[in-house]
Amino acid sequence: MRFITIDKNSWANGLENLYGNYRLFGPVKNNNQHFFKELAKGELPDFNYLNTRLSPKSLVFPQTEIMFEFSLDENDEQHHILKEINKDYSPRALIGIRPCDAASFMLVKRNFDTPEYKDNYWLHAYESTIFAGLACDNPCNTCFCTSAGCGPFHEDGLDLLLVDEGDKFIVKILTPKGDNFINSAGWETEADPTASEKIIAEMQIKAEEKIASSVSTDKLKNKSTIKLYDGTFWDDIAFACINCGTCTYVCPTCWCFDIQDEVTRNSGIRIRNWDSCMYPLFTLHGTGYNPRNTKMQRVRQRFMHKLKYYVDKYGDGIQCVGCGRCIRLCPVNIDIRKVCDIMNNYEG
Amino acid sequence: MKDWKPRIVGFLCNWCSYGAADLAGVSRMQYPPNVRVIRIPCSGRMSPKFILAAFMKGADGIWVSGCHPGDCHYMEGNYYARRKFALFKNLIEYMGIEPGRLHFSWISSAESTKFARVINEVTSAVKALGPRKHGIKTMPDELVKSKISMAK
Amino acid sequence: MSDYTSKIKEISERLLKEEKVEIIIGFRKGTVPMMNEPCFVKTPEDVKELVWDSNCGINLANYLTGRKEKIAIIAKGCDSRNIVTHIIENKIKREQLLIIGVPCKGMIDKNKITSMFENEIMEVSEDKENITVKGEGFEKTLNKNDVLQENCKICVHRNPVIYDELAADLIDEQKVDRYEDVRKIEAMSPEEKWSYFDDLLSPCIRCYACRNACPLCYCPTCFVDESMPQWVGKSIDPVDTRTFHLLRAYHCAGRCTDCGACERACPMGIKVRLFTKKLEKDCLELYGWQAGLSLNERPPLDTYRPDDPEDFIK
Incomplete structure (x- = not known):
């Protein structure tokens, strides 16, 4: 494992060196909120943030993505033929992504990259991205990453981890991609691995202690799916829900999309947009029948998917990294921590 | 820009303004050819969605015309329409559509002269404003070029 | 606000015990600062869950649409006006409803308060006109009127316009x-x-x-x-x-x-x-x-x- 340190004075300079080789994305403050945005030349990511309002999933899985274009003009030789779109898959770097968000990409990868099916749009974007993480030393009161299989210094899904240490960053380089990135920036102050490891371990313990909330997930796997599905608690949980899609749109691990053709006059595009299991339209059949017609059914689906079906299918935890965005942004305060605990302890 | 001709969508009530258009035609009246007419059963049938859809697809101006108050074929359709139009016109102008893009009139089927006059007024008002600058839905091929599919 | 809560509990408990209604629609304490969750209560024992404070900004009329049972609903000024609209638009019948009116002094603006502090807010409490915000390394008392939701600041119908019970005395309306x-x-x-x-x-x-x-x-x-x-x-x-x-x-x-x-x-x-x-x-x-x-x-x-x-x- 290689460690280096970056003096904060040479931070801007390094980014400047990277600029030609990578498209840089980082957290930027706008209207009191941080969002991941492409950085212009000379623009610095703002690391003074708890977490971004929206997850960075849109950088790999855009809310709206054009898949094909086509022409309906019969004078055009190629009419009615779907044509691929050229996309910019040049190297990109996500700078300052939190470990929880980075871990979410690993969860989502299970859906977009399977032995049977490969989602090339997602995969290409994912493979062209460097994940330069920023360890989290000041978690929010809604963070519960440590009990969601993740943590403030978690390394899964990262190419390198930046640890803020006053006037410098300690960088733990985790992959060859990360190595290239660091070399390309010209940061080369090697740090002693043992000493760095020790400092990071101490900071990690402190950060993990700060995480005040947690969920219990230990019993989910052995619960009967049918019993949970028929649980008596769903009406109470779902009552407040207004069936907006906020929770699913802000969630880094929600991956559902819907494909649409949009035609204006003679030309059209096939696009995919984020979709949400909170919307009645999500499951509406062409016949008019809707198997998830009530909001209780939809709320149940969201939580059962994340906290039971996924657990059963992959066997290594919940489909959630504990970023807490859905808790912070739900307009009616439906709290996944509470729901998870109810499900975990349900003896119906 | 010299050759630019405005495209105006006219929604005309079947029972009055549409008849006035016929009468103006058979009377050989001259008026600008920039209005594409869509016949509607009553000004009360007019949905704001029609207006927005036309604007989104690139109409430079929109004109809705129905029967004079008291003359509605369905007794009161135009009275309801009048309230809808008042609020709607104010709202879209509040959001930045220029006054002069959206017009309303009452024209009975006997008023061919008024029909020709209003069509003149509407056309010159829209001409004076020039082509629309905002709010037209992006054509698919331009979207492809603009790489919307990359990060927001 | 605690007197509002106790009065609401008292009325709710009575209505359920006397079987005047089958369900009470109100708020329970939220899991994060400055949020309460709309909830329903069906038994006198569960009435203790109900709360009222300056974080009840969600409009409860939203939860009435198409319901069939006899309902008691807690309604501030705006909620009551939306209940009227719901009745006019045949989304609920007046006879189904028992409206517990709450004269409302405004709800606080979560976004505004959050943006006033660099650090994470851990706890927000209130006492009459004072809102106390606590977080890591800070504690500050704000005047509620300075941090009201924009719509509450300019509200001219703070008293419920229609009600069967009242959770507090009516208050003066603002001229703004x-x-x-x-x-x-x-x-x-x-x-x-x-x-x-x-x-x-x-x-x-x-x-x-x-x-x-x-x-x-x-x-x-x-x-x-x-x-x-x-x-x-x-x-x-x-x-x-x-x-x-x-x-x-x-x-x-x-x-x-x-x-x-x-x-x-x-x-x-x-x-x-x-x-x-x-x-x-x-x-x-x-x-x-x-x-x-x-x-x-x-x-x-x-x-x-x-x-x-x-x-x-x-």
Whole structure:
């Protein structure tokens, strides 16, 4: 494992060196909120943030993505033929992504990259991205990453981890991609691995202690799916829900999309947009029948998917990294921590 | 820009303004050819969605015309329409559509002269404003070029 | 606020015990600061869950649509006006309802308070006019009136307009200028207006929280979900987004009570009330109408007067 340190004075300079080789994305403050945005030349990511309002999933899985274009003009030789779109898959770097968000990409990868099916749009974007993480030393009161299989210094899904240490960053380089990135920036102050490891371990313990909330997930796997599905608690949980899609749109691990053709006059595009299991339209059949017609059914689906079906299918935890965005942004305060605990302890 | 001709969508009530258009035609009246007419059963049938859809697809101006108050074929359709139009016109102008893009009139089927006059007024008002600058839905091929599919 | 809570509990318990209603719709304490969760209570034992404080901004009328049982609902001024609208629009029957009115001194603005502090807020408590905010390394007391939701600041119907029980004595109504912000926009040139709303809407993620939080939005199929014809595209083309907001607001014309549910629900903090307020102002100026004040008057787009203003018609 290689460690280096970056003096904060040479931070801007390094980014400047990277600029030609990578498209840089980082957290930027706008209207009191941080969002991941492409950085212009000379623009610095703002690391003074708890977490971004929206997850960075849109950088790999855009809310709206054009898949094909086509022409309906019969004078055009190629009419009615779907044509691929050229996309910019040049190297990109996500700078300052939190470990929880980075871990979410690993969860989502299970859906977009399977032995049977490969989602090339997602995969290409994912493979062209460097994940330069920023360890989290000041978690929010809604963070519960440590009990969601993740943590403030978690390394899964990262190419390198930046640890803020006053006037410098300690960088733990985790992959060859990360190595290239660091070399390309010209940061080369090697740090002693043992000493760095020790400092990071101490900071990690402190950060993990700060995480005040947690969920219990230990019993989910052995619960009967049918019993949970028929649980008596769903009406109470779902009552407040207004069936907006906020929770699913802000969630880094929600991956559902819907494909649409949009035609204006003679030309059209096939696009995919984020979709949400909170919307009645999500499951509406062409016949008019809707198997998830009530909001209780939809709320149940969201939580059962994340906290039971996924657990059963992959066997290594919940489909959630504990970023807490859905808790912070739900307009009616439906709290996944509470729901998870109810499900975990349900003896119906 | 010299050759630019405005495209105006006219929604005309079947029972009055549409008849006035016929009468103006058979009377050989001259008026600008920039209005594409869509016949509607009553000004009360007019949905704001029609207006927005036309604007989104690139109409430079929109004109809705129905029967004079008291003359509605369905007794009161135009009275309801009048309230809808008042609020709607104010709202879209509040959001930045220029006054002069959206017009309303009452024209009975006997008023061919008024029909020709209003069509003149509407056309010159829209001409004076020039082509629309905002709010037209992006054509698919331009979207492809603009790489919307990359990060927001 | 604790006296409000205890009175609400007392009334609720009585109503359930006497079997006057089958269900109480109210609020329970939230899991994060400055949030309460709408909930229902069906037994006298569960009444203890109910709370009332300055974090009950969600409009509970939203939870009445199409319900069949006998309901007691806790209603502040705006909720009660939306209940009136619901009754007028046949979404619920007056006989089904027992309205527990709450004279309301305003709800606090979560986004505003959050943005006042660099650090994470851990706890917010209140005592009459004082809001105390605590977080790591800080504690500050704010005056509630300085941190009210925008719509509460300019509310002129704080008392419920319709009720069967009262949780507190009625309070004085405010005399305020409700439309200063609307007039500011009206005075802009079309070009300025256009870019003003472009900026305003640019963060929109089309999650439809504004629509779904609104008690007026109960169409079985919303126009944005219609596909034949498809009025609004589903991508994040700014033209589609603007059209969505325009039509959403217009559907509330003459019905909106400015309860602020839409703005409160927006995860991106967009001031979506600016659209509905314009319509509200016009309804007042053109037709002398304020929504939800009376069960006996038809809403402005469901009626007419022969002499309605028509100077905009040729």
